[in-house]
Amino acid sequence: xxxxxxxxxxxxxxxxxxxxxxxxxxxxxxxxxxxxxxxxxxxxxxxxxxxxxxxxxxxxxxxxxxxxxxxxxxxxxxxxxxxxxxxxxxxxxxxxxxxxxxxxxxxxxxxxxxxxxxxxxxxxxxxxxxxxxxxxxxxxxxxxxxxxxxxxxxxxxxxxxxxxxxxxxxxxxxxxxxxxxxxxxxxxxxxxxxxxxxxxxxxxxxxxxxxxxxxxxxxxxxxxxxxxxxxxxxxxxxxxxxxxxxxxxxxxxxxxxxxxxxxxxxxxxxxxxxxxxxxxxxx
Amino acid sequence: xxxxxxxxxxxxxxxxxxxxxxxxxxxxxxxxxxxxxxxxxxxxxxxxxxxxxxxxxxxxxxxxxxxxxxxxxxxxxxxxxxxxxxxxxxxxxxxxxxxxxxxxxxxxxxxxxxxxxxxxxxxxxxxxxxxxxxxxxxxxxxxxxxxxxxxxxxxxxxxxxxxxxxxxxxxxxxxxxxxxxxxxxxxxxxxxxxxxxxxxxxxxxxxxxxxxxxxxxxxxxxxxxxxxxxxxxxxxxxxxxxxxxxxxxxxxxxxxxxxxxxxxxxxxxxxxxxxxxxxxxxxxxxxxxxxxxxxxxxxxxxxxxxxxxxxxxxxxxxxxxxxxxxxxxxxx
Amino acid sequence: xxxxxxxxxxxxxxxxxxxxxxxxxxxxxxxxxxxxxxxxxxxxxxxxxxxxxxxxxxxxxxxxxxxxxxxxxxxxxxxxxxxxxxxxxxxxxxxxxxxxxxxxxxxxxxxxxxxxxxxxxxxxxxxxxxxxxxxxxxxxxxxxxxxxxxxxxxxxxxxxxxxxxxxxxxxxxxxxxxxxxxxxxxxxxxxxxxxxxxxxxxxxxxxxxxxxxxxxxxxxxxxxxxxxxxxxxxxxxxxxxxxxxxxxxxxxxxxxxxxxxxxxxxxxxxxxxxxxxxxxxxxxxxxxxxxxxxxxxxxxxxxxxxxxxxxxx
Numbered sequence: 001x002x003x004x005x006x007x008x009x010x011x012x013x014x015x016x017x018x019x020x021x022x023x024x025x026x027x028x029x030x031x032x033x034x035x036x037x038x039x040x041x042x043x044x045x046x047x048x049x050x051x052x053x054x055x056x057x058x059x060x061x062x063x064x065x066x067x068x069x070x071x072x073x074x075x076x077x078x079x080x081x082x083x084x085x086x087x088x089x090x091x092x093x094x095x096x097x098x099x100x101x102x103x104x105x106x107x108x109x110x111x112x113x114x115x116x117x118x119x120x121x122x123x124x125x126x127x128x129x130x131x132x133x134x135x136x137x138x139x140x141x142x143x144x145x146x147x148x149x150x151x152x153x154x155x156x157x158x159x160x161x162x163x164x165x166x167x168x169x170x171x172x173x174x175x176x177x178x179x180x181x182x183x184x185x186x187x188x189x190x191x192x193x194x195x196x197x198x199x200x201x202x203x204x205x206x207x208x209x210x211x212x213x214x215x216x217x218x219x220x221x222x223x224x225x226x227x228x229x230x231x232x233x234x235x236x237x238x239x240x241x242x243x244x245x246x247x248x249x250x251x252x253x254x255x256x257x258x259x260x261x262x263x264x265x266x267x268x269x270x271x272x273x274x275x276x277x278x279x280x281x282x283x
Numbered sequence: 284x285x286x287x288x289x290x291x292x293x294x295x296x297x298x299x300x301x302x303x304x305x306x307x308x309x310x311x312x313x314x315x316x317x318x319x320x321x322x323x324x325x326x327x328x329x330x331x332x333x334x335x336x337x338x339x340x341x342x343x344x345x346x347x348x349x350x351x352x353x354x355x356x357x358x359x360x361x362x363x364x365x366x367x368x369x370x371x372x373x374x375x376x377x378x379x380x381x382x383x384x385x386x387x388x389x390x391x392x393x394x395x396x397x398x399x400x401x402x403x404x405x406x407x408x409x410x411x412x413x414x415x416x417x418x419x420x421x422x423x424x425x426x427x428x429x430x431x432x433x434x435x436x437x438x439x440x441x442x443x444x445x446x447x448x449x450x451x452x453x454x455x456x457x458x459x460x461x462x463x464x465x466x467x468x469x470x471x472x473x474x475x476x477x478x479x480x481x482x483x484x485x486x487x488x489x490x491x492x493x494x495x496x497x498x499x500x501x502x503x504x505x506x507x508x509x510x511x512x513x514x515x516x517x518x519x520x521x522x523x524x525x526x527x528x529x530x531x532x533x534x535x536x537x538x539x540x541x542x543x544x545x546x547x548x549x550x551x552x553x554x555x556x557x558x559x560x561x562x563x564x565x566x567x568x569x570x571x572x573x574x575x576x577x578x579x580x581x582x583x584x585x586x587x588x589x590x591x592x593x594x595x596x597x598x599x600x601x602x603x604x605x606x607x608x609x610x611x612x613x614x615x
Numbered sequence: 616x617x618x619x620x621x622x623x624x625x626x627x628x629x630x631x632x633x634x635x636x637x638x639x640x641x642x643x644x645x646x647x648x649x650x651x652x653x654x655x656x657x658x659x660x661x662x663x664x665x666x667x668x669x670x671x672x673x674x675x676x677x678x679x680x681x682x683x684x685x686x687x688x689x690x691x692x693x694x695x696x697x698x699x700x701x702x703x704x705x706x707x708x709x710x711x712x713x714x715x716x717x718x719x720x721x722x723x724x725x726x727x728x729x730x731x732x733x734x735x736x737x738x739x740x741x742x743x744x745x746x747x748x749x750x751x752x753x754x755x756x757x758x759x760x761x762x763x764x765x766x767x768x769x770x771x772x773x774x775x776x777x778x779x780x781x782x783x784x785x786x787x788x789x790x791x792x793x794x795x796x797x798x799x800x801x802x803x804x805x806x807x808x809x810x811x812x813x814x815x816x817x818x819x820x821x822x823x824x825x826x827x828x829x830x831x832x833x834x835x836x837x838x839x840x841x842x843x844x845x846x847x848x849x850x851x852x853x854x855x856x857x858x859x860x861x862x863x864x865x866x867x868x869x870x871x872x873x874x875x876x877x878x879x880x881x882x883x884x885x886x887x888x889x890x891x892x893x894x895x896x897x898x899x900x901x902x903x904x905x906x907x908x909x910x911x912x913x914x915x916x917x918x919x920x921x922x923x924x925x926x927x928x
Contacts, residue, residue: 124632125639128907129900132866137896140888156776217760221870223760225885240763247770254770261694265758374834377643382832387825391924392847401843402833437923453833 004227026270033264037087044077048234067252082234093215096154101161106192126159126201139227149228168200202269203277213265236261291493292318292399293356299340301349308565310336312517323494329561333517334497338463344369377405379454383466385446387439396434402456421452461493480507501540513537516572523596533576533598549582629908636904641685652892659699695894704898715879725803734814756808761867765801765874782876798875802867813856817849858914
């Protein structure tokens with residue numbers, strides 16, 4: 001009864017989704033994060049690497065909004081400069097995994113057969129393990145560092161995109177237009193990339209947004225553990241690790257970068273939710 | 284106002300509207316009818332005519348989603364304004380309801396025995412062994428073979444027709460005096476349909492139970508009901524004895540429905556279907572809802588909605604087939 | 616289909632995956648540059664010890680036979696000796712498993728306690744301020760890294776306020792509960808956010824379902840409707856999600872064990888990776904694979920127990 005009634009809703013309300021406060025807040029956060037990432041020197045009052053032996057471990061003040069650390073570096077500036085690294089993380093750590101995953105997933109989903117069987121077993125083997133553990137293992141083999149971290153995350157992460165894409169493609173194959181394409185003699189590549197993919201890509205995009213938030217969490221965790229970005233580079237996880245030794249006396253050193261992580265992650269996931277709501281079929 | 288001591292249910296001016304995305308949707312518009320004790324009343328209409336919601340409004344199931352106004356009198360108690368707590372004592376016990384889709388109306392995770400038993404627990408003082416015995420008795424009464432062993436089965440282990448029988452068994456558990464049946468046979472095969480309908484009418488005469496049967500199939504209604512009420516666009520457009528309505532339809536819609544039933548039609552002739560489509564309840568016209576599809580519509584019909592007038596056989600139409608003399612003061 | 620045959624068929628499904636994992640691990644160690652025996656041994660190993668390792672691994676034999684040795688070793692529990700801890704890998708793992716297991720179960724318990732009731736409250740108050748606040752809090756929880764929460768809890772509740780010990784495991788059951796409370800809470804915060812979201816939307820979906828309407832039409836009291844009809848049906852997808860999130864839980868456990876110095880297998884893995892202790896890495900990887908597979912199997916079984924429709928063969 002209820003669903004029958006809901007189907008009577010007019011179409012324009014779909015766009016109203018975008019005006020919801022959650023989504024708008026998310027967009028605002030994302031937008032400002034990207035600005036900060038692109039123009040850190042405009043917004044950071046101090047040089048993030050400048051030592052200042054006079055003002056060591058100062059609590060937050062008018063001059064140093066987030067205080068200073070044990071080497072006199074301004075925490076606020078360091079957190080701002082870290083935006084470049086962490087926002088970059090969100091994109092680089094995900095985009096390659098997405099590309100590889102979408103390609104493999106489409107091919108496997110379309111052709112099926114043995115390729116699909118092998119793919120399935122590979123997926124099972126990789127998903128069996130906690131993502132973090134696998135990434136740490138790969139980084140351990142390759143050695144710590146940002147680039148190796150990206151490689152590790154891509155190496156493990158593509159599977160999730162591929163699995164999603166495969167499921168979507170297989171779902172689309174049931175639709176008539178795919179069969180119609182074959183009947184009309186389109187090449188396989190054309191069918192996959194021009195017809196099936198645009199329809200199947202929507203859930204992947206939604207997942208990508210969530211994944212970006214997760215990438216920041218993962219990247220900063222690795223930074224904290226010393227496996228990702230390396231000190232003295234300003235990265236939120238690294239900053240938290242640096243502040244850990246002084247946490248009872250200079251709590252602001254670890255607290256502030258963490259807040260940046262939470263806020264930015266929130267931004268990505270709010271936008272992701274909004275996009276998901278928009279894409280979801282009504283009723 | 285007709286005040287019949289024998290009538291079990293009196294519905295007056297029942298209206299139910301929902302607020303969907305800011306727009307009010309009047310699903311049930313000023314509906315009035317009476318159900319006598321022991322009679323089978325059929326409410327006939329297409330999907331989206333508001334007939335299911337009428338039933339749910341009677342039992343108070345619609346008010347958590349929308350606004351219900353008007354009056355529903357059951358044995359001198361007013362149901363529309365009754366608090367939920369007291370309404371629960373009537374639901375399942377004095378008035379029972381069965382739904383259209385037995386697969387989605389029965390909880391797939393619970394055994395059939397439990398779903399019958401909880402009705403008994405809520406409304407009777409029977410202890411466990413007594414409930415068990417009664418459950419078996421009920422399943423046998425609705426014609427389920429090997430009843431004792433089937434109590435521990437789950438809904439998906441029954442066929443469609445059997446599931447509907449289980450629903451009826453659950454509904455009958457506490458000997459209700461009125462059964463609301465919301466399209467109970469629509470989801471079933473034609474042969475099973477006949478069986479279920481027969482079951483319902485047999486139970487009605489055996490137990491003296493009144494039934495309101497909602498259906499979109501005029502043929503079904505004609506075969507099983509004592510009286511008919513035809514609904515369109517949320518309003519009742521014609522009511523009366525089945526014989527009278529079928530042999531002498533007053534409303535053009537009822538006429539159309541009757542013509543659409545393919546009986547005694549010459550082979551290879553085109554079947555008749557009503558032109559046009561039923562209106563969306565969110566976009567009802569100001570005038571008569573049927574006017575856009577009616578061959579006999581006049582300017583009156585677009586200006587305002589006709590009232591339901593007449594004696595035993597009532598119709599709501601400005602241009603009824605046999606014009607009914609509307610006498611002032613006679614509303615129902 | 617009887618329970619036994621179901622169990623067997625599910626076990627059979629796990630075997631290919633497990634085999635692939637074993638093959639991958641096997642090849643990884645062989646892929647390292649240099650003599651595998653040296654990789655698997657202490658830097659200060661004597662030639663005699665190296666020879667023992669070569670024997671155990673069957674390094675003089677053809678590759679496929681080596682795999683045979685490998686499989687045999689795995690099934691007899693002979694995983695070599697840990698370079699880092701200078702003790703048999705099997706023994707080390709068995710010693711550390713209880714702490715991680717305790718922590719994980721504790722965390723699951725907390726997640727359910729936190730997420731369960733709040734999900735219901737949010738679902739029943741859909742879209743009003745209660746719902747929005749609950750969802751907002753959990754959304755923040757989803758965006759907060761585990762190590763950050765752990766660090767904050769450790770600093771403020773343990774180091775500063777001294778309400779809880781600063782990590783460790785304790786000796787008795789009671790001490791375990793006390794020492795692991797903060798770590799369990801840390802892991803639980805993220806997991807409960809995931810559960811809450813899923814349970815809330817399940818409850819919302821179920822509460823308008825036809826069978827709930829039918830239950831209402833039967834005149835059942837509201838607590839029976841919520842408890843028997845809504846909860847059971849809404850719970851199914853959440854339980855499945857919880858089972859599938861075990862990987863996530865393990866990641867959280869790993870980080871938390873590091874921060875709170877809990878002697879579990881998560882922290883052991885991290886230490887092993889840093890120390891290039893290949894026998895230990897190998898053993899732990901196999902352990903994880905087994906554990907996760909068992910959890911997946913259990914999840915399937917619980918699902919079938921909850922939903923009779925899944926029991927049809």
